[in-house]
Amino acid sequence: MWQPEIEAMGRDALRYLQEDRFRQVWAHIWDDAPVQRGLLRDAGAERGDAPSLDGISKLPFTDKKAFTEHYPFGLFAVPREKVIRLHSTSGTTNKPSMGGYTVSDMQNWKDLIARICAAAGVTGGDTAQVAFGYGMFTGGFGLHQGLEQMGVTILPMSSGQTEKQLMMMRDIGPTVLVSTPSYALYLSEAVREAGIKGEIKLRVGLFGGEGHTPEMAAKIEENLGITATSNYGLCELGGPGLSGECLERKGLHIAEDHYYCEIIDSETGEVLPEGETGELVVTSLTREALPLIRYRTKDITRLTYEPCACGRTHARMAPVIGRSDDMLIIRGVNVFPSQIESVLIRQEHIGPHYMLVVRREGVTDTLEVQVELVDGSVLESFPMLEQIQGSIREQIRNILGLTVKVTLVAPQSVERFMGKARRVKDERGK
Amino acid sequence: MVIEQVSVFVENKKGSLKDILGILADGGVDLRAISIADTSDFGILRMIVPEPDATLELFRSRGVTASKTQVTGCKLHDEPGALHKVLSTLCDADISVEYIYAFLTRSAGDAYVILRVEDNAAARDVLQRAGHSLISQDDILTL
Numbered sequence: 296m297w298q299p300e301i302e303a304m305g306r307d308a309l310r311y312l313q314e315d316r317f318r319q320v321w322a323h324i325w326d327d328a329p330v331q332r333g334l335l336r337d338a339g340a341e342r343g344d345a346p347s348l349d350g351i352s353k354l355p356f357t358d359k360k361a362f363t364e365h366y367p368f369g370l371f372a373v374p375r376e377k378v379i380r381l382h383s384t385s386g387t388t389n390k391p392s393m394g395g396y397t398v399s400d401m402q403n404w405k406d407l408i409a410r411i412c413a414a415a416g417v418t419g420g421d422t423a424q425v426a427f428g429y430g431m432f433t434g435g436f437g438l439h440q441g442l443e444q445m446g447v448t449i450l451p452m453s454s455g456q457t458e459k460q461l462m463m464m465r466d467i468g469p470t471v472l473v474s475t476p477s478y479a480l481y482l483s484e485a486v487r488e489a490g491i492k493g494e495i496k497l498r499v500g501l502f503g504g505e506g507h508t509p510e511m512a513a514k515i516e517e518n519l520g521i522t523a524t525s526n527y528g529l530c531e532l533g534g535p536g537l538s539g540e541c542l543e544r545k546g547l548h549i550a551e552d553h554y555y556c557e558i559i560d561s562e563t564g565e566v567l568p569e570g571e572t573g574e575l576v577v578t579s580l581t582r583e584a585l586p587l588i589r590y591r592t593k594d595i596t597r598l599t600y601e602p603c604a605c606g607r608t609h610a611r612m613a614p615v616i617g618r619s620d621d622m623l624i625i626r627g628v629n630v631f632p633s634q635i636e637s638v639l640i641r642q643e644h645i646g647p648h649y650m651l652v653v654r655r656e657g658v659t660d661t662l663e664v665q666v667e668l669v670d671g672s673v674l675e676s677f678p679m680l681e682q683i684q685g686s687i688r689e690q691i692r693n694i695l696g697l698t699v700k701v702t703l704v705a706p707q708s709v710e711r712f713m714g715k716a717r718r719v720k721d722e723r724g725k
Numbered sequence: 726m727v728i729e730q731v732s733v734f735v736e737n738k739k740g741s742l743k744d745i746l747g748i749l750a751d752g753g754v755d756l757r758a759i760s761i762a763d764t765s766d767f768g769i770l771r772m773i774v775p776e777p778d779a780t781l782e783l784f785r786s787r788g789v790t791a792s793k794t795q796v797t798g799c800k801l802h803d804e805p806g807a808l809h810k811v812l813s814t815l816c817d818a819d820i821s822v823e824y825i826y827a828f829l830t831r832s833a834g835d836a837y838v839i840l841r842v843e844d845n846a847a848a849r850d851v852l853q854r855a856g857h858s859l860i861s862q863d864d865i866l867t868l
Binding site: 668670672674675707 | 732734766791
Protein backbone atom coordinates (compact mmCIF):
# COMPACT_ATOMS: atom_id res chain seq x y z
CA MET A 296 0.00 0.00 0.00
CA TRP A 297 1.17 3.47 -0.78
CA GLN A 298 -0.43 5.09 2.30
CA PRO A 299 -1.32 2.16 4.57
CA GLU A 300 -2.15 4.41 7.54
CA ILE A 301 -5.02 5.79 5.47
CA GLU A 302 -5.86 2.95 3.10
CA ALA A 303 -6.28 0.45 5.94
CA MET A 304 -7.61 2.77 8.64
CA GLY A 305 -10.60 1.70 10.72
CA ARG A 306 -14.01 2.62 9.33
CA ASP A 307 -14.91 4.71 12.38
CA ALA A 308 -11.76 6.77 12.14
CA LEU A 309 -12.34 7.14 8.41
CA ARG A 310 -15.86 8.40 9.01
CA TYR A 311 -14.56 10.89 11.55
CA LEU A 312 -11.99 12.10 9.01
CA GLN A 313 -14.66 12.42 6.33
CA GLU A 314 -16.97 14.42 8.60
CA ASP A 315 -14.14 16.72 9.57
CA ARG A 316 -13.13 17.30 5.96
CA PHE A 317 -16.71 17.78 4.87
CA ARG A 318 -17.08 20.65 7.35
CA GLN A 319 -13.97 22.22 5.79
CA VAL A 320 -15.37 21.81 2.28
CA TRP A 321 -18.62 23.38 3.49
CA ALA A 322 -16.79 26.43 4.83
CA HIS A 323 -14.59 26.68 1.73
CA ILE A 324 -17.64 26.71 -0.54
CA TRP A 325 -19.49 29.35 1.47
CA ASP A 326 -16.34 31.48 1.62
CA ASP A 327 -14.89 31.07 -1.83
CA ALA A 328 -17.17 29.35 -4.37
CA PRO A 329 -19.94 31.68 -5.53
CA VAL A 330 -21.60 29.26 -7.98
CA GLN A 331 -21.70 26.29 -5.61
CA ARG A 332 -22.83 28.62 -2.83
CA GLY A 333 -25.65 29.86 -5.05
CA LEU A 334 -26.80 26.29 -5.69
CA LEU A 335 -26.94 25.64 -1.95
CA ARG A 336 -28.79 28.89 -1.27
CA ASP A 337 -31.31 28.18 -4.03
CA ALA A 338 -32.05 24.88 -2.30
CA GLY A 339 -32.68 26.70 0.98
CA ALA A 340 -29.43 25.80 2.75
CA GLU A 341 -27.76 28.20 5.18
CA ARG A 342 -24.11 28.45 6.04
CA GLY A 343 -24.90 27.96 9.71
CA ASP A 344 -26.61 24.61 9.35
CA ALA A 345 -23.60 22.59 8.23
CA PRO A 346 -25.05 19.12 7.73
CA SER A 347 -23.29 15.91 8.70
CA LEU A 348 -22.66 13.38 5.97
CA ASP A 349 -25.78 11.55 7.16
CA GLY A 350 -27.78 14.59 6.17
CA ILE A 351 -26.01 15.16 2.85
CA SER A 352 -28.92 13.73 0.88
CA LYS A 353 -30.87 16.93 1.62
CA LEU A 354 -28.35 18.99 -0.35
CA PRO A 355 -28.76 19.71 -4.05
CA PHE A 356 -26.77 17.94 -6.74
CA THR A 357 -24.11 19.54 -8.93
CA ASP A 358 -23.87 18.30 -12.51
CA LYS A 359 -21.94 18.72 -15.73
CA LYS A 360 -24.31 21.49 -16.76
CA ALA A 361 -22.75 23.71 -14.09
CA PHE A 362 -19.36 23.24 -15.77
CA THR A 363 -20.80 24.12 -19.17
CA GLU A 364 -22.71 27.15 -17.92
CA HIS A 365 -19.81 28.50 -15.93
CA TYR A 366 -17.08 27.58 -18.40
CA PRO A 367 -14.20 27.93 -17.95
CA PHE A 368 -13.50 29.06 -14.38
CA GLY A 369 -16.86 29.77 -12.75
CA LEU A 370 -16.69 26.84 -10.35
CA PHE A 371 -13.14 27.54 -9.20
CA ALA A 372 -12.85 28.39 -5.52
CA VAL A 373 -9.33 29.80 -5.45
CA PRO A 374 -7.76 32.83 -7.13
CA ARG A 375 -6.45 32.01 -10.59
CA GLU A 376 -2.81 32.37 -9.54
CA LYS A 377 -3.25 29.49 -7.07
CA VAL A 378 -4.18 27.14 -9.93
CA ILE A 379 -1.06 25.38 -11.20
CA ARG A 380 -2.63 23.04 -13.73
CA LEU A 381 -5.66 22.88 -15.96
CA HIS A 382 -7.11 19.78 -17.56
CA SER A 383 -10.37 19.37 -19.43
CA THR A 384 -12.78 16.85 -20.84
CA SER A 385 -12.85 16.36 -24.59
CA GLY A 386 -16.12 18.29 -24.92
CA THR A 387 -17.19 16.78 -28.21
CA THR A 388 -20.74 18.09 -27.99
CA ASN A 389 -20.50 21.04 -25.61
CA LYS A 390 -17.93 23.26 -24.02
CA PRO A 391 -15.54 20.97 -22.15
CA SER A 392 -15.48 20.78 -18.35
CA MET A 393 -12.41 22.63 -17.12
CA GLY A 394 -10.66 21.05 -14.15
CA GLY A 395 -7.99 22.75 -12.06
CA TYR A 396 -5.45 21.89 -9.37
CA THR A 397 -3.75 23.82 -6.60
CA VAL A 398 -0.37 22.73 -5.25
CA SER A 399 -2.16 20.72 -2.58
CA ASP A 400 -4.63 19.20 -5.09
CA MET A 401 -1.68 18.16 -7.22
CA GLN A 402 0.09 16.45 -4.33
CA ASN A 403 -3.09 14.61 -3.39
CA TRP A 404 -3.58 13.55 -7.00
CA LYS A 405 -0.08 12.07 -7.19
CA ASP A 406 -0.73 10.11 -4.01
CA LEU A 407 -4.07 8.85 -5.27
CA ILE A 408 -2.47 7.62 -8.48
CA ALA A 409 0.36 6.02 -6.52
CA ARG A 410 -2.27 4.26 -4.39
CA ILE A 411 -4.05 2.70 -7.36
CA CYS A 412 -0.76 1.74 -8.98
CA ALA A 413 0.50 0.13 -5.77
CA ALA A 414 -2.86 -1.61 -5.40
CA ALA A 415 -2.32 -3.10 -8.87
CA GLY A 416 1.05 -4.43 -7.75
CA VAL A 417 3.27 -1.73 -9.26
CA THR A 418 6.49 -0.94 -7.39
CA GLY A 419 9.41 1.43 -7.82
CA GLY A 420 11.37 -1.13 -9.81
CA ASP A 421 8.81 -1.25 -12.60
CA THR A 422 8.91 0.40 -16.01
CA ALA A 423 5.59 1.79 -17.22
CA GLN A 424 4.55 2.35 -20.80
CA VAL A 425 2.03 5.18 -20.60
CA ALA A 426 -0.15 4.86 -23.70
CA PHE A 427 -2.81 7.26 -22.50
CA GLY A 428 -3.01 10.42 -24.55
CA TYR A 429 -0.93 13.24 -23.05
CA GLY A 430 -2.69 16.57 -23.19
CA MET A 431 -5.79 18.09 -21.68
CA PHE A 432 -7.05 14.57 -20.86
CA THR A 433 -6.31 13.85 -17.19
CA GLY A 434 -5.17 10.27 -17.87
CA GLY A 435 -1.74 10.79 -19.43
CA PHE A 436 -0.23 13.35 -17.09
CA GLY A 437 -2.17 12.00 -14.12
CA LEU A 438 -0.76 8.49 -14.30
CA HIS A 439 2.64 9.83 -15.33
CA GLN A 440 3.01 11.98 -12.22
CA GLY A 441 1.76 9.34 -9.82
CA LEU A 442 4.09 6.71 -11.27
CA GLU A 443 6.96 9.16 -11.16
CA GLN A 444 6.24 9.78 -7.47
CA MET A 445 6.67 6.02 -6.91
CA GLY A 446 10.01 5.96 -8.66
CA VAL A 447 8.75 3.97 -11.62
CA THR A 448 10.65 4.35 -14.90
CA ILE A 449 8.28 5.96 -17.37
CA LEU A 450 8.00 5.57 -21.12
CA PRO A 451 5.75 8.50 -21.98
CA MET A 452 4.52 7.08 -25.29
CA SER A 453 1.08 8.71 -25.41
CA SER A 454 -1.50 6.88 -27.53
CA GLY A 455 -1.15 5.89 -31.17
CA GLN A 456 1.91 4.86 -33.20
CA THR A 457 1.18 1.25 -32.51
CA GLU A 458 4.28 -0.04 -34.31
CA LYS A 459 6.48 2.08 -32.10
CA GLN A 460 4.58 1.00 -29.00
CA LEU A 461 5.38 -2.61 -29.91
CA MET A 462 9.00 -1.78 -30.59
CA MET A 463 9.33 -0.20 -27.13
CA MET A 464 7.63 -3.20 -25.55
CA ARG A 465 10.27 -5.44 -27.06
CA ASP A 466 13.35 -3.23 -26.80
CA ILE A 467 12.82 -1.61 -23.39
CA GLY A 468 10.76 -4.31 -21.69
CA PRO A 469 8.21 -2.27 -19.76
CA THR A 470 6.38 -4.24 -17.06
CA VAL A 471 3.34 -1.98 -16.74
CA LEU A 472 0.95 -0.83 -19.46
CA VAL A 473 -1.22 2.25 -18.90
CA SER A 474 -3.98 2.94 -21.42
CA THR A 475 -7.67 2.91 -22.16
CA PRO A 476 -8.99 -0.64 -22.35
CA SER A 477 -9.97 -0.18 -25.98
CA TYR A 478 -6.47 0.87 -26.96
CA ALA A 479 -5.02 -1.92 -24.80
CA LEU A 480 -7.17 -4.38 -26.73
CA TYR A 481 -5.96 -2.93 -30.01
CA LEU A 482 -2.32 -3.10 -28.86
CA SER A 483 -2.81 -6.62 -27.54
CA GLU A 484 -4.11 -7.77 -30.90
CA ALA A 485 -1.14 -6.18 -32.61
CA VAL A 486 1.15 -8.09 -30.21
CA ARG A 487 -0.67 -11.31 -30.96
CA GLU A 488 -0.53 -10.76 -34.71
CA ALA A 489 3.16 -9.94 -34.54
CA GLY A 490 3.68 -13.11 -32.48
CA ILE A 491 5.86 -11.31 -29.93
CA LYS A 492 4.04 -12.18 -26.70
CA GLY A 493 7.04 -14.25 -25.62
CA GLU A 494 9.40 -11.30 -26.10
CA ILE A 495 7.59 -8.76 -23.93
CA LYS A 496 7.74 -8.40 -20.17
CA LEU A 497 4.44 -6.70 -19.40
CA ARG A 498 3.03 -7.96 -16.12
CA VAL A 499 0.18 -5.66 -15.23
CA GLY A 500 -2.19 -3.30 -17.03
CA LEU A 501 -3.74 -0.18 -15.51
CA PHE A 502 -6.78 0.58 -17.59
CA GLY A 503 -9.06 3.56 -17.22
CA GLY A 504 -10.62 6.54 -18.96
CA GLU A 505 -13.58 4.37 -19.93
CA GLY A 506 -15.22 1.23 -18.64
CA HIS A 507 -14.57 -2.31 -19.78
CA THR A 508 -16.16 -5.67 -19.22
CA PRO A 509 -14.41 -8.57 -17.45
CA GLU A 510 -14.56 -10.43 -20.75
CA MET A 511 -12.64 -7.67 -22.51
CA ALA A 512 -10.06 -7.64 -19.71
CA ALA A 513 -9.70 -11.42 -20.09
CA LYS A 514 -9.00 -11.02 -23.80
CA ILE A 515 -6.30 -8.41 -23.17
CA GLU A 516 -4.81 -10.59 -20.43
CA GLU A 517 -4.68 -13.56 -22.77
CA ASN A 518 -3.09 -11.62 -25.61
CA LEU A 519 -0.47 -9.90 -23.46
CA GLY A 520 0.00 -12.35 -20.60
CA ILE A 521 -0.76 -9.70 -17.98
CA THR A 522 -3.07 -9.00 -15.06
CA ALA A 523 -5.52 -6.29 -16.10
CA THR A 524 -6.72 -3.82 -13.48
CA SER A 525 -9.28 -1.11 -13.78
CA ASN A 526 -9.20 2.40 -12.38
CA TYR A 527 -11.64 5.24 -12.36
CA GLY A 528 -11.96 8.98 -12.06
CA LEU A 529 -13.31 11.95 -13.90
CA CYS A 530 -11.91 15.30 -14.83
CA GLU A 531 -14.51 17.29 -12.92
CA LEU A 532 -13.47 15.56 -9.68
CA GLY A 533 -9.73 15.63 -10.28
CA GLY A 534 -9.17 12.81 -12.77
CA PRO A 535 -8.06 9.21 -12.28
CA GLY A 536 -7.33 7.98 -8.77
CA LEU A 537 -10.83 8.31 -7.41
CA SER A 538 -10.86 4.54 -7.32
CA GLY A 539 -8.84 1.58 -8.53
CA GLU A 540 -8.75 -2.19 -8.31
CA CYS A 541 -6.47 -4.07 -5.98
CA LEU A 542 -5.18 -7.48 -7.05
CA GLU A 543 -8.22 -9.18 -5.51
CA ARG A 544 -10.11 -7.55 -8.37
CA LYS A 545 -13.43 -7.56 -6.61
CA GLY A 546 -14.24 -3.92 -7.11
CA LEU A 547 -12.37 -0.61 -7.22
CA HIS A 548 -11.31 0.83 -3.85
CA ILE A 549 -12.55 4.39 -3.50
CA ALA A 550 -10.23 6.95 -1.92
CA GLU A 551 -12.83 7.68 0.73
CA ASP A 552 -10.61 10.12 2.60
CA HIS A 553 -10.84 12.38 -0.47
CA TYR A 554 -14.26 11.51 -1.84
CA TYR A 555 -17.60 10.76 -0.23
CA CYS A 556 -19.75 8.56 -2.48
CA GLU A 557 -23.45 7.84 -2.73
CA ILE A 558 -25.53 5.80 -5.15
CA ILE A 559 -28.79 7.34 -6.34
CA ASP A 560 -31.68 6.41 -8.54
CA SER A 561 -30.98 8.42 -11.72
CA GLU A 562 -34.66 9.09 -12.27
CA THR A 563 -35.82 10.12 -8.79
CA GLY A 564 -32.55 11.30 -7.23
CA GLU A 565 -33.26 9.16 -4.14
CA VAL A 566 -30.27 7.64 -2.36
CA LEU A 567 -30.24 3.84 -2.76
CA PRO A 568 -29.24 1.35 -0.06
CA GLU A 569 -25.81 -0.30 -0.06
CA GLY A 570 -25.37 -2.85 -2.80
CA GLU A 571 -27.99 -1.47 -5.16
CA THR A 572 -27.04 -0.36 -8.64
CA GLY A 573 -27.50 3.26 -9.62
CA GLU A 574 -25.71 6.49 -10.45
CA LEU A 575 -22.56 7.38 -8.54
CA VAL A 576 -22.68 10.77 -6.80
CA VAL A 577 -19.45 12.16 -5.36
CA THR A 578 -18.64 14.91 -2.88
CA SER A 579 -15.02 16.05 -2.88
CA LEU A 580 -13.51 16.28 0.61
CA THR A 581 -10.11 17.83 -0.02
CA ARG A 582 -10.18 19.63 -3.33
CA GLU A 583 -9.22 23.28 -3.07
CA ALA A 584 -9.48 24.49 -6.66
CA LEU A 585 -12.80 22.85 -7.44
CA PRO A 586 -14.79 21.71 -4.42
CA LEU A 587 -17.99 19.95 -5.42
CA ILE A 588 -20.94 18.76 -3.41
CA ARG A 589 -22.91 15.79 -4.68
CA TYR A 590 -21.57 15.76 -8.21
CA ARG A 591 -23.60 13.50 -10.50
CA THR A 592 -21.11 11.35 -12.41
CA LYS A 593 -23.76 9.71 -14.65
CA ASP A 594 -21.78 6.49 -14.16
CA ILE A 595 -23.76 3.44 -13.16
CA THR A 596 -22.25 1.22 -10.48
CA ARG A 597 -22.86 -0.11 -6.95
CA LEU A 598 -20.91 0.13 -3.69
CA THR A 599 -19.85 -2.34 -1.05
CA TYR A 600 -18.37 -1.54 2.36
CA GLU A 601 -17.49 -5.18 3.11
CA PRO A 602 -13.87 -5.77 4.16
CA CYS A 603 -11.54 -6.73 1.30
CA ALA A 604 -8.98 -9.53 1.52
CA CYS A 605 -6.25 -7.07 0.52
CA GLY A 606 -6.55 -5.29 3.85
CA ARG A 607 -7.79 -1.98 2.50
CA THR A 608 -10.80 -0.75 4.42
CA HIS A 609 -12.07 1.74 1.87
CA ALA A 610 -15.33 0.98 0.09
CA ARG A 611 -15.31 -0.59 -3.33
CA MET A 612 -17.34 0.27 -6.38
CA ALA A 613 -18.22 -2.30 -9.03
CA PRO A 614 -16.77 -1.68 -12.49
CA VAL A 615 -18.94 0.95 -14.14
CA ILE A 616 -21.47 -0.84 -16.32
CA GLY A 617 -22.31 2.25 -18.33
CA ARG A 618 -23.24 5.88 -18.18
CA SER A 619 -26.79 6.92 -17.56
CA ASP A 620 -26.48 9.09 -20.68
CA ASP A 621 -24.85 6.28 -22.75
CA MET A 622 -27.72 4.06 -21.87
CA LEU A 623 -29.73 3.34 -24.96
CA ILE A 624 -33.44 2.90 -24.61
CA ILE A 625 -34.60 0.65 -27.39
CA ARG A 626 -38.24 -0.36 -27.57
CA GLY A 627 -38.48 0.42 -23.87
CA VAL A 628 -35.49 -1.73 -22.92
CA ASN A 629 -32.49 -0.17 -21.15
CA VAL A 630 -29.34 -1.23 -22.97
CA PHE A 631 -25.77 -0.59 -21.91
CA PRO A 632 -23.20 -1.26 -24.64
CA SER A 633 -21.16 -3.19 -22.07
CA GLN A 634 -23.89 -5.81 -21.82
CA ILE A 635 -23.62 -6.51 -25.52
CA GLU A 636 -19.84 -6.44 -25.36
CA SER A 637 -19.86 -9.19 -22.74
CA VAL A 638 -21.68 -11.46 -25.20
CA LEU A 639 -19.52 -10.59 -28.21
CA ILE A 640 -16.18 -11.00 -26.57
CA ARG A 641 -16.95 -14.61 -25.61
CA GLN A 642 -18.13 -15.53 -29.08
CA GLU A 643 -15.82 -17.62 -31.23
CA HIS A 644 -14.99 -16.85 -34.87
CA ILE A 645 -15.51 -13.09 -34.54
CA GLY A 646 -13.16 -10.28 -33.58
CA PRO A 647 -13.51 -8.23 -30.37
CA HIS A 648 -14.36 -4.93 -32.06
CA TYR A 649 -17.95 -3.98 -32.61
CA MET A 650 -20.28 -1.14 -33.48
CA LEU A 651 -23.86 -0.66 -32.36
CA VAL A 652 -26.15 1.18 -34.73
CA VAL A 653 -29.52 2.41 -33.53
CA ARG A 654 -32.10 3.36 -36.12
CA ARG A 655 -35.73 4.27 -36.23
CA GLU A 656 -37.71 2.35 -38.80
CA GLY A 657 -41.21 3.77 -38.90
CA VAL A 658 -42.12 3.98 -35.24
CA THR A 659 -39.87 1.12 -34.15
CA ASP A 660 -36.33 1.48 -32.88
CA THR A 661 -33.90 -1.15 -34.06
CA LEU A 662 -30.45 -2.08 -32.87
CA GLU A 663 -27.89 -3.49 -35.25
CA VAL A 664 -24.77 -5.16 -33.87
CA GLN A 665 -21.89 -5.18 -36.34
CA VAL A 666 -19.09 -7.65 -35.69
CA GLU A 667 -16.13 -8.71 -37.75
CA LEU A 668 -15.97 -12.25 -39.04
CA VAL A 669 -12.29 -13.15 -38.66
CA ASP A 670 -12.23 -16.92 -38.83
CA GLY A 671 -12.14 -18.29 -42.38
CA SER A 672 -12.80 -21.86 -41.27
CA VAL A 673 -16.51 -21.12 -40.93
CA LEU A 674 -16.86 -20.00 -44.55
CA GLU A 675 -17.59 -23.52 -45.72
CA SER A 676 -21.22 -23.42 -44.93
CA PHE A 677 -23.95 -20.87 -44.60
CA PRO A 678 -25.49 -22.77 -41.72
CA MET A 679 -22.35 -22.12 -39.65
CA LEU A 680 -22.40 -18.41 -40.41
CA GLU A 681 -26.07 -18.22 -39.68
CA GLN A 682 -25.47 -20.13 -36.49
CA ILE A 683 -22.93 -17.52 -35.35
CA GLN A 684 -25.44 -14.77 -36.03
CA GLY A 685 -28.18 -16.74 -34.34
CA SER A 686 -26.09 -17.51 -31.29
CA ILE A 687 -25.17 -13.84 -30.76
CA ARG A 688 -28.78 -12.79 -31.29
CA GLU A 689 -30.02 -15.41 -28.85
CA GLN A 690 -27.52 -14.53 -26.11
CA ILE A 691 -28.34 -10.84 -26.39
CA ARG A 692 -32.02 -11.68 -26.24
CA ASN A 693 -31.42 -13.70 -23.08
CA ILE A 694 -29.60 -10.83 -21.39
CA LEU A 695 -31.68 -7.91 -22.60
CA GLY A 696 -34.97 -9.40 -23.71
CA LEU A 697 -34.42 -7.56 -26.97
CA THR A 698 -34.08 -8.95 -30.47
CA VAL A 699 -31.29 -7.27 -32.40
CA LYS A 700 -29.98 -7.56 -35.92
CA VAL A 701 -26.53 -9.11 -36.06
CA THR A 702 -24.42 -8.23 -39.09
CA LEU A 703 -21.17 -9.93 -39.93
CA VAL A 704 -18.73 -7.53 -41.54
CA ALA A 705 -15.25 -7.86 -42.99
CA PRO A 706 -12.16 -7.78 -40.75
CA GLN A 707 -10.75 -4.32 -40.01
CA SER A 708 -13.96 -2.66 -41.15
CA VAL A 709 -15.16 -1.67 -37.67
CA GLU A 710 -13.60 1.56 -36.48
CA ARG A 711 -10.65 1.30 -34.04
CA PHE A 712 -10.04 3.80 -31.26
CA MET A 713 -6.76 5.07 -29.83
CA GLY A 714 -8.44 6.82 -26.91
CA LYS A 715 -11.93 6.36 -25.59
CA ALA A 716 -14.03 4.13 -27.80
CA ARG A 717 -17.30 5.37 -29.30
CA ARG A 718 -19.07 2.18 -30.19
CA VAL A 719 -22.59 3.50 -30.60
CA LYS A 720 -24.01 5.26 -33.62
CA ASP A 721 -27.44 6.59 -32.84
CA GLU A 722 -29.10 7.43 -36.14
CA ARG A 723 -32.52 8.10 -34.68
CA GLY A 724 -33.73 11.56 -35.45
CA LYS A 725 -31.37 11.90 -38.41
CA MET B 726 -7.68 -35.97 -57.72
CA VAL B 727 -8.08 -33.27 -55.12
CA ILE B 728 -9.07 -29.77 -56.07
CA GLU B 729 -8.71 -26.94 -53.61
CA GLN B 730 -11.27 -24.19 -53.56
CA VAL B 731 -10.71 -20.79 -51.99
CA SER B 732 -13.66 -19.15 -50.20
CA VAL B 733 -13.82 -15.55 -49.06
CA PHE B 734 -16.28 -13.60 -46.96
CA VAL B 735 -17.94 -10.74 -48.84
CA GLU B 736 -20.01 -8.09 -47.13
CA ASN B 737 -23.26 -7.36 -48.86
CA LYS B 738 -22.54 -3.76 -49.69
CA LYS B 739 -21.68 -1.79 -52.75
CA GLY B 740 -18.10 -2.23 -53.92
CA SER B 741 -17.08 -5.15 -51.73
CA LEU B 742 -17.08 -7.73 -54.53
CA LYS B 743 -15.17 -5.30 -56.71
CA ASP B 744 -12.59 -4.87 -53.94
CA ILE B 745 -12.12 -8.63 -53.63
CA LEU B 746 -11.61 -8.97 -57.37
CA GLY B 747 -9.23 -6.03 -57.24
CA ILE B 748 -7.02 -8.04 -54.88
CA LEU B 749 -7.05 -10.94 -57.37
CA ALA B 750 -6.24 -8.57 -60.21
CA ASP B 751 -3.32 -7.01 -58.28
CA GLY B 752 -2.02 -10.48 -57.51
CA GLY B 753 -2.30 -11.57 -61.15
CA VAL B 754 -4.57 -14.46 -60.21
CA ASP B 755 -6.26 -16.13 -63.17
CA LEU B 756 -9.72 -17.28 -62.13
CA ARG B 757 -10.81 -20.63 -63.52
CA ALA B 758 -14.22 -20.76 -61.92
CA ILE B 759 -16.19 -18.56 -59.62
CA SER B 760 -19.43 -18.82 -57.73
CA ILE B 761 -21.13 -16.58 -55.23
CA ALA B 762 -23.80 -17.46 -52.74
CA ASP B 763 -25.44 -14.77 -50.73
CA THR B 764 -27.95 -13.96 -48.04
CA SER B 765 -29.33 -10.48 -47.45
CA ASP B 766 -26.35 -9.65 -45.21
CA PHE B 767 -23.29 -11.25 -46.70
CA GLY B 768 -22.01 -13.57 -49.36
CA ILE B 769 -19.41 -16.25 -49.76
CA LEU B 770 -17.37 -16.08 -52.92
CA ARG B 771 -15.91 -19.44 -53.93
CA MET B 772 -13.27 -19.79 -56.59
CA ILE B 773 -11.00 -22.22 -58.33
CA VAL B 774 -7.57 -20.80 -59.04
CA PRO B 775 -4.28 -22.25 -60.33
CA GLU B 776 -2.41 -21.71 -57.01
CA PRO B 777 -4.83 -21.92 -54.10
CA ASP B 778 -2.20 -21.61 -51.34
CA ALA B 779 -0.74 -18.44 -52.80
CA THR B 780 -4.20 -16.98 -53.36
CA LEU B 781 -5.23 -17.77 -49.80
CA GLU B 782 -2.09 -16.06 -48.50
CA LEU B 783 -2.77 -13.09 -50.76
CA PHE B 784 -6.24 -12.64 -49.25
CA ARG B 785 -5.05 -13.05 -45.70
CA SER B 786 -2.26 -10.55 -46.18
CA ARG B 787 -4.89 -8.06 -47.25
CA GLY B 788 -7.01 -8.69 -44.18
CA VAL B 789 -9.75 -10.63 -45.96
CA THR B 790 -11.37 -13.55 -44.15
CA ALA B 791 -10.64 -16.54 -46.38
CA SER B 792 -10.30 -20.30 -46.23
CA LYS B 793 -9.45 -23.27 -48.40
CA THR B 794 -11.47 -26.47 -48.83
CA GLN B 795 -11.22 -29.62 -50.83
CA VAL B 796 -13.83 -30.15 -53.49
CA THR B 797 -14.40 -32.62 -56.27
CA GLY B 798 -14.17 -31.60 -59.90
CA CYS B 799 -15.77 -33.55 -62.70
CA LYS B 800 -15.45 -33.22 -66.45
CA LEU B 801 -18.48 -33.98 -68.56
CA HIS B 802 -19.68 -33.75 -72.12
CA ASP B 803 -21.37 -30.48 -72.85
CA GLU B 804 -24.71 -32.04 -73.73
CA PRO B 805 -28.18 -32.29 -72.20
CA GLY B 806 -28.46 -34.82 -69.36
CA ALA B 807 -24.73 -35.04 -68.60
CA LEU B 808 -24.94 -33.41 -65.19
CA HIS B 809 -28.03 -35.42 -64.39
CA LYS B 810 -26.00 -38.59 -64.81
CA VAL B 811 -23.31 -37.36 -62.44
CA LEU B 812 -25.85 -36.46 -59.79
CA SER B 813 -27.71 -39.73 -60.25
CA THR B 814 -24.48 -41.60 -59.59
CA LEU B 815 -23.95 -39.69 -56.36
CA CYS B 816 -27.56 -40.00 -55.33
CA ASP B 817 -27.53 -43.76 -55.84
CA ALA B 818 -24.49 -43.93 -53.57
CA ASP B 819 -26.38 -41.89 -50.96
CA ILE B 820 -23.98 -38.94 -51.23
CA SER B 821 -25.57 -35.52 -50.93
CA VAL B 822 -24.24 -32.44 -52.63
CA GLU B 823 -23.94 -29.30 -50.52
CA TYR B 824 -23.43 -27.04 -53.47
CA ILE B 825 -22.39 -27.20 -57.09
CA TYR B 826 -21.25 -24.82 -59.79
CA ALA B 827 -20.29 -25.31 -63.39
CA PHE B 828 -17.78 -23.74 -65.75
CA LEU B 829 -16.69 -24.00 -69.35
CA THR B 830 -13.20 -23.72 -70.77
CA ARG B 831 -11.53 -23.14 -74.09
CA SER B 832 -11.74 -26.80 -74.99
CA ALA B 833 -14.97 -27.13 -76.95
CA GLY B 834 -17.38 -29.89 -76.12
CA ASP B 835 -16.44 -30.24 -72.47
CA ALA B 836 -18.00 -28.73 -69.38
CA TYR B 837 -16.83 -28.92 -65.78
CA VAL B 838 -18.60 -28.98 -62.45
CA ILE B 839 -17.27 -28.38 -58.97
CA LEU B 840 -19.06 -30.42 -56.34
CA ARG B 841 -18.92 -29.92 -52.62
CA VAL B 842 -19.77 -33.09 -50.71
CA GLU B 843 -19.11 -34.26 -47.18
CA ASP B 844 -16.83 -37.11 -48.19
CA ASN B 845 -14.75 -36.25 -51.25
CA ALA B 846 -13.00 -39.60 -51.38
CA ALA B 847 -16.25 -41.55 -51.46
CA ALA B 848 -17.68 -39.26 -54.13
CA ARG B 849 -14.59 -39.58 -56.29
CA ASP B 850 -14.68 -43.30 -55.90
CA VAL B 851 -18.26 -43.78 -57.06
CA LEU B 852 -17.92 -41.24 -59.86
CA GLN B 853 -14.84 -42.96 -61.23
CA ARG B 854 -16.39 -46.37 -61.01
CA ALA B 855 -19.41 -45.09 -62.93
CA GLY B 856 -17.08 -43.93 -65.69
CA HIS B 857 -17.10 -40.20 -65.08
CA SER B 858 -13.81 -38.37 -65.54
CA LEU B 859 -12.51 -36.35 -62.65
CA ILE B 860 -10.16 -33.40 -62.76
CA SER B 861 -7.24 -32.69 -60.48
CA GLN B 862 -5.46 -29.55 -59.27
CA ASP B 863 -2.88 -30.13 -61.99
CA ASP B 864 -5.62 -30.14 -64.60
CA ILE B 865 -6.70 -26.72 -63.34
CA LEU B 866 -3.31 -25.35 -64.35
CA THR B 867 -3.77 -26.41 -67.94
CA LEU B 868 -7.50 -25.87 -68.45
